[in-house]
Amino acid sequence: MANPKWKTPRSKTRSRRAANWKLGPVTVVECSQCHQAKRPHFVCLNCGFYDGRQVVAPKDEHAGRTNQ
Numbered sequence: 001m002a003n004p005k006w007k008t009p010r011s012k013t014r015s016r017r018a019a020n021w022k023l024g025p026v027t028v029v030e031c032s033q034c035h036q037a038k039r040p041h042f043v044c045l046n047c048g049f050y051d052g053r054q055v056v057a058p059k060d061e062h063a064g065r066t067n068q
């Protein structure tokens with residue numbers, strides 16, 4: 001029976017595994033409110049709308065935290 005002469009080092013195993021792991025491209029859809037690109041099932045970062053209603057305050061230049 002052919003056997004490997006040496007045990008595969010952990011670094012080689014890990015680099016082999018790491019080579020097959022990568023992030024995919026981010027999915028973006030158009031916001032129904034402001035028509036900006038946003039991620040699906042996420043609150044729009046531009047207008048703060050989700051499911052047709054205002055959920056978070058829209059991003060402003062120097063607005064800070066103002067809850068109405």
Ligand SMILES: [Zn+2]
Nearest residue numbers: 031034044047
């Ligand atoms: Zn929007």
